[in-house]
Amino acid sequence: MTVTSPEKAKIELRDVRKSFGAVNIIHGLDLSIEGGEFVVFVGPSGCGKSTLLRMIAGLEDVTSGDIFIAGRDVTELDPAKRGIAMVFQSYALYPHMSVRENLAFGLEMAKTPAEEIERQVQGAAQILKIGPLLERRPGQLSGGQRQRVAIGRAIVRKPLAFLFDEPLSNLDAELRVSMRIEIARLHRELGNTMIYVTHDQTEAMTLADRIVVLRDGRIEQVGTPREVYEDPSNLFVAGFIGSPRMNIVDAIYAGDGRIKIADTVMALGQNFAGVAAGDGIKLGIRPEHLNVAQSSSTALRAKVDFAEYLGSTRYLYCYLPSGETITVEQRDGRDLSSGEEIFLRCDPERLRLFSTGGDRLRSANTAGMPTA
């Protein structure tokens, strides 16, 4: 069994399960993460993303299944022997040790010679620009500096893979942006495999090579940020990824590539597999794909409830005649007041159809083709 180069360690999960007593948390996951890839786990609270990360780290036992890192079965190995380093949400620095001691602790445990420890510590301090902080205690550092030290502690160990458990959650908005850029830069410079858990979609979309969307311990979709955003494989992913979230409205498939929403019939220009005329469906439309248009029998009629002005754009929160709410990103700068009636149009290419069970309905021409 060969260990690949540290920078390109592949991580594989094979039918990994986790249960606490009778409660199943992770339901047989299979996932392959390529060496050097930056993979982000996203999902709502309690979906098992942190548990999964802790299982990869060895901090949680695996109930069944196998975990491979760099071709080696690490399922039963101690965390320190897996060749991973982890950055925690609360930094988890040792509060009674100086920054230098924090960075050196892992190397000391590995019985690394003192000169080598010093060289590694200085190297990490240089990369993360924490050189002047080496003699300080964590209590004397700001949140951003603490997170840098936590990342430094991971770097010095020269791990096969980095695991990040919501590392930016405790930082304020401004610092979060700068640290996010630093993590992206770090990945580019080090090239290690990185797994990153977050519930922040911006972090997921900007950092990830691939996003793994989890719900209730199951993978809902794996794909590039563009794939999960533009081509969601089910209603959950469509609703979860994107802010504001994708509008989901009830519709009826009218056959011949047409759908009926409230009292409006829209032509999609293509037929869909797995659905017959008269079947109820769910229609997904992103707020930015709706345009405020002139009155027309093929446009959706809606009433403005209230508007949010965000400077570069404006969000309109509207009601359809059916009573469903719909969010529109308005870019024409026109001031629309509450109660005003508007008409909405959308490029049929941008519409996403789902069965009432939540599965994606695809064009009859592309159905069955792999999406991610």
Next chain:
Amino acid sequence: MARTRNSSARRLFANIRYHGFGIVVGLLFLAPLVWSVLVSFKPSVEARQPPLPPWPVDGFSVQSYDNLAQYGSGIWTYTGNSLMVSAATVVASVIVSLFAGYGFSRFRFPFKNALFVLIISTVMIPFQSILTPLFLILTKLGLQNTLTGIVLVYVTLQLPFSIFMMRNAFDAVPKEIEDAARVDGASVLRVLYRIMLPLVLPGVVTVAIFAFLASWNEFLAALILLTDQNKYTLPVLMAAVRSGQFGTIDWGAVQSGVTLMMAPCLALFLLLQRYYIRGLTAGAVK
């Protein structure tokens, strides 16, 4: 201008009231201690007189200390016994409660909570009610009338509170710190020694202070379980001194004994109070 003068006068008055109250309360607490110390320096004859004034009128004298030193096998024997018993109780209580607290806080095992409640519930048993069984058990073990036996009794009595204290102290340490140490390659014992111990030090100090004070001042068990005069601890000696010889009580010797007994308690508390207060409030606020 007048308003500024008024407000500064009000502040001054509030300060005087605040500090005045503190000084009065402080004096109330200190008075018995100072009284004992002053009486211990009166000559023996003067110490037997009515107590006012509390300070020595005929000059300071160490006669009471000399008398105490001559009592029985000599004060140093009893002080040594007390120090040995207290130190052993502190060490054993800290070690056992450190491991037990860590286990209860961090490990999952069957009946964990039931066992913890069982241990804590033993504080509800009146100590006096188990003195006879304890006496019999120690006799069976050949530990009756030994300092080792009395240490075992003290440690047993001290453990419920100590384990409770240490479990709280460990609970207050975020689990992620321990996880980080495990990822860094530290074994369970090394995590406990290098990472957790410094973080739960206030709890350890609290346990140590309580164990020391309880064993240093404990009287009843020592009186019942120690029969050999050479093995007496200071509280038992003090009772013997107080009961006097030939119907007379040497109050000077009694007060010098009291002074001698409270000195280590005060020193320990003053030295460690910073940790002690932190230990008692551990977990109360984030």
